[in-house]
Amino acid sequence: MYAVLILEDGTVIRGKGFGAESEVLGELVFNTSMTGYVEVLTDPSYKGQIVTMTYPLEGNYGVEKEWYESEAIHSEGFVIKDLTSNELDDFLKEHSIPGIYGVDTRYITKKIRSKGVLKSLLKSSKHEIKEEEIANLVKKISEYQDISEIELVSKVSTTKKIVHNPKNENNTNNNNKDAIKCVLIDCGVKSSIIDCLTERNCEVIQVPYNTTAKEILDEKPDFVLISNGPGDPELVTETIATIKQLIGKLPVTGICMGNQLLTLALGGKTYKLKFGHRGGNQPVKDLETGKVYMTSQNHGFATDYESIPEGYEIANINLNDDTVEGIHKLVVENENSTKMPVWSVQYHPEAGPGPHDARFLFDKMIEMALKYKN
Numbered sequence: 001m002y003a004v005l006i007l008e009d010g011t012v013i014r015g016k017g018f019g020a021e022s023e024v025l026g027e028l029v030f031n032t033s034m035t036g037y038v039e040v041l042t043d044p045s046y047k048g049q050i051v052t053m054t055y056p057l058e059g060n061y062g063v064e065k066e067w068y069e070s071e072a073i074h075s076e077g078f079v080i081k082d083l084t085s086n087e088l089d090d091f092l093k094e095h096s097i098p099g100i101y102g103v104d105t106r107y108i109t110k111k112i113r114s115k116g117v118l119k120s121l122l123k124s125s126k127h128e129i130k131e132e133e134i135a136n137l138v139k140k141i142s143e144y145q146d147i148s149e150i151e152l153v154s155k156v157s158t159t160k161k162i163v164h165n166p167k168n169e170n171n172t173n174n175n176n177k178d179a180i181k182c183v184l185i186d187c188g189v190k191s192s193i194i195d196c197l198t199e200r201n202c203e204v205i206q207v208p209y210n211t212t213a214k215e216i217l218d219e220k221p222d223f224v225l226i227s228n229g230p231g232d233p234e235l236v237t238e239t240i241a242t243i244k245q246l247i248g249k250l251p252v253t254g255i256c257m258g259n260q261l262l263t264l265a266l267g268g269k270t271y272k273l274k275f276g277h278r279g280g281n282q283p284v285k286d287l288e289t290g291k292v293y294m295t296s297q298n299h300g301f302a303t304d305y306e307s308i309p310e311g312y313e314i315a316n317i318n319l320n321d322d323t324v325e326g327i328h329k330l331v332v333e334n335e336n337s338t339k340m341p342v343w344s345v346q347y348h349p350e351a352g353p354g355p356h357d358a359r360f361l362f363d364k365m366i367e368m369a370l371k372y373k374n
């Protein structure tokens, strides 16, 4: 199959097509993970984006359902150097996603690093894509909206409540009877986040992104976790309004988009990074302990350092560029003078894919919920 990748700046890159025969638009981003193409493709946070991998061989170890981070591929298209298995080709076909291979992904990555993320078009076709057609495709890119103008969370969040029962095998410090209950606000959650909680004997009530604070409190959870999700956090106004009402009433935590939504709910600001952090080797420093973790990341927006609300602290920073990787306030007083913590991280403690260095954060969440239970 033929394929072409066209960038916003007019660069035309021809290669071979795989996956579905299709034409897609999206924000072109790069991911530096050496493994994990299945997890990356099925991570709902990649909705609206075409992903290129810096690692040159993709498909080496096939495709297994147990690695899926959700039911579907959410990335709009896939750009790789070498395609090394039919399974990856079939996987993209099955989900109607186009791919291009045989292209210089190092060149593409350097371009994104110098120019920032770029709107792009990926077209795969059984027929040769003629020179005359290119101008028309470039025009489609210029007419396509910026990711900050596209509301994506409603497209990937659950539309109904889902209950995930705790699993007992790794039961640590409480029994099934009084398992910790978490309401998970689903902005496009990865399944490994749910697994990290249920494996720790936590009951997870997954609710749509636009669930009201009252509906959440009626579930009588021990804590709330706001999930990861695609696009610009400023567009997720309903969730921001809900979070504002939850702070101080129970412990509130967040991961990635959850960190950004918490920042906005607290009156802070977020901004778009030039080319984002996507990969499995992002060094993060915990400012409380001085420890450094290798983390898994996938984000294009970040908390503005200067805008951290009064009383809140930066909990983590990224050692590559000093950006904020987490905020916290360990006690927030509510009207009954009960003190409830708020904390969130910009990185992905669940990994999926990536190093498990920060998985202990889920233990910390459960410990915190136990401490504040009742």
Ligand SMILES: NC(=O)CC[C@H](N)C(=O)O
Pocket: 045, 227, 228, 229, 230, 231, 232, 233, 255, 256, 257, 258, 298, 299, 300, 301, 302
């Ligand atoms: N993984 C996420 O939750 C990503 C959050 C947000 N969409 C960003 O790109 O920054």
